[in-house]
C-alpha cells in the first residue's frame with residue numbers, strides 16, 4: 140500500500156521567497172503534505188512553478204524588509220487561506236565580495252533581507268500565533284553561517300545572525316506553544332550554484348561526505364518535518380541538511 144500521511148493537513152503556511160528556487164520547492168513539499176500555502180515574494184512565480192499540485196498556491200506580493208508591505212501581505216493571506224500557522228523565512232540574497240572591496244550598500248542589502256526580513260515577518264506574524272497558542276517558524280540559514288566563507292562576510296554574518304534569532308525567539312515564544320527552528324542547507328543544486336565556476340563547484344562537492352549536491356526538495360522535506368507534529372518536542376535547533384558537509 141502506497142499511502143502518505145498528510146503531515147500538514149489543515150496547516151496554513153507562508154513561505155517567503157517562495158516564488159523560485161529552494162522557496163518554491165518548500166512550497167511544493169508543504170502543499171503536497173496537505174498545507175494551504177501562500178508564497179510571499181517581491182516577484183511572481185513563473186506560470187509552471189506550481190503546476191500539478193492538488194491545491195492552488197497563493198502568490199502574495201511582499202517585500203520582507205518593509206513592515207508595511209508585510210502587514211498588508213498578512214492581511215491578504217488571511218483572507219485567502221485563513222490564519223497563518225507556519226512561517227518559513229526562506230527569502231535571501233547574496234552580494235559576494237571580499238570585505239576590502241565590499242560596499243556599505245552590499246553589506247546593508249544582505250543584512251536587511253536575510254536577517255532583518257526574518258525579524259520583520261516574525262514580529263508581524265507571531266501575534267496571531269500567540270493568540271492561538273500554537274505555531275511553527277523555520278528560518279533558512281546556511282552552513283556558511285556556521286563555518287564562514289571567503290567573500291561572503293555579509294551573507295555569513297546574516298546567516299549566523301538567523302541562528303541567534305532562532306534561539307532567542309524559540310525561548311521567547313515557547314510558552315505560547317510556538318516552536319522556532321532553523322535549517323542550514325549545504326551545497327544545493329539551484330541556479331545560484333549552477334552559476335559557480337566549475338572548479339569551485341567541484342571543490343565544494345569534494346567536501347560532501349554523501350558525494351552529491353542536495354536537491355531543493357530535500358530542504359522542503361526538512362521544513363515539512365519542522366512544521367509538523369513529527370517535531371513537536373523540537374525547538375531552537377539548527378538542522379543541517381548538507382550531506383555531512385562541515386559537520
Ligand SMILES: NC(=O)c1ccc[n+]([C@@H]2O[C@H](COP(=O)([O-])OP(=O)(O)OC[C@H]3O[C@@H](n4cnc5c(N)ncnc54)[C@H](O)[C@@H]3O)[C@@H](O)[C@H]2O)c1
Nearest residue numbers: 156159160161162180181202203229230231281324327329
Ligand atoms: N542555493 C543554495 O545552495 C543555498 C545554500 C544555503 C542556503 N541557501 C538559502 O536558501 C534560501 C533560498 O535560496 P535560493 O538559492 O533558492 O535563492 P533564489 O535567489 O533562487 O530565491 C530567493 C527568493 O527570495 C526572493 N526575495 C529576495 N528578496 C526578497 C524580499 N525583500 N522580500 C521577499 N522576497 C525576496 C527572490 O525574489 C527569490 O524568489 C536563501 O535564504 C539562501 O540563502 C541556499
